[in-house]
Amino acid sequence: MITADQPTCFPNELLVAVSSKQDGTVLDRAVGLHSPEVSTNRTRFCEQVGISYGDVVFQRIVYGKEQRYDEIAIVTAKDTTLYKSEVAADALFTNQPGVGLLLPVADCVATVVYDPIKRYVALLHLGRHSSITRLIQKTIDVFRQHGSNPAHLLVWMSPNVHQSHYRMDYFSLANTPEWKPFCEKREDGYYVDLQGHNKQAFIAAGLKVSNIHTSPHNTATHSDYYSHSHGDTTGRFAVVAMIRA
Numbered sequence: 001m002i003t004a005d006q007p008t009c010f011p012n013e014l015l016v017a018v019s020s021k022q023d024g025t026v027l028d029r030a031v032g033l034h035s036p037e038v039s040t041n042r043t044r045f046c047e048q049v050g051i052s053y054g055d056v057v058f059q060r061i062v063y064g065k066e067q068r069y070d071e072i073a074i075v076t077a078k079d080t081t082l083y084k085s086e087v088a089a090d091a092l093f094t095n096q097p098g099v100g101l102l103l104p105v106a107d108c109v110a111t112v113v114y115d116p117i118k119r120y121v122a123l124l125h126l127g128r129h130s131s132i133t134r135l136i137q138k139t140i141d142v143f144r145q146h147g148s149n150p151a152h153l154l155v156w157m158s159p160n161v162h163q164s165h166y167r168m169d170y171f172s173l174a175n176t177p178e179w180k181p182f183c184e185k186r187e188d189g190y191y192v193d194l195q196g197h198n199k200q201a202f203i204a205a206g207l208k209v210s211n212i213h214t215s216p217h218n219t220a221t222h223s224d225y226y227s228h229s230h231g232d233t234t235g236r237f238a239v240v241a242m243i244r245a
Contacts, residue, residue, distance in 0.1 A: 150206030
């Protein structure tokens with residue numbers, strides 16, 4: 001855990017922390033989702049930031065042809081690892097103090113959204129798939145349904161792969177109005193700015209630009225963070241968020 005990289009944009013009642021390679025991987029599919037070694041890393045990281053691993057909801061991201069990548073789970077203490085090993089969802093949402101949300105991530109954008117007035121928090125996994133499905137807009141709709149004003153929401157985006165290193169052979173949406181400003185066509189493929197696209201999506205959903213904060217770190221070039229595009233195919237760091245009790 002790197003002290004200088006921890007987000008500072010949230011009020012004290014919300015704990016948000018990000019781990020790094022020095023904390024060990026918090027997910028390695030090669031050895032199983034909940035192998036003892038990996039679970040120990042999660043436990044140690046949580047203890048380091050002052051919470052119990054048993055009090056967090058472990059967010060599992062599922063890929064496959066049948067997935068929609070816009071699943072939002074409203075979670076409570078009954079969904080924490082004390083009772084369940086995981087919750088499969090693209091975003092977690094809670095208003096319960098003392099219930100942590102924990103997401104393993106590598107190049108994708110782990111994003112915390114917080115309403116300091118209503119005291120609701122969400123943790124989103126913003127990869128290419130969930131960005132296309134407009135997970136952000138659907139999450140903000142959940143906040144609205146619970147009485148939140150989007151203008152009051154605060155956002156922080158984790159270290160993630162930057163456009164300079166996020167290459168795809170082909171991207172069918174590259175020339176659409178929504179994506180064109182965030183795609184660059186080069187000889188070897190398309191380079192996509194996920195962070196920039198999703199920041200714009202938050203603005204379109206009614207958030208203030210001044211309330212959106214982004215980590216400057218590119219996981220593809222930063223030695224302290226796992227990056228699948230940089231060869232760390234089995235490792236992931238964690239982002240955890242919890243409303244303090």
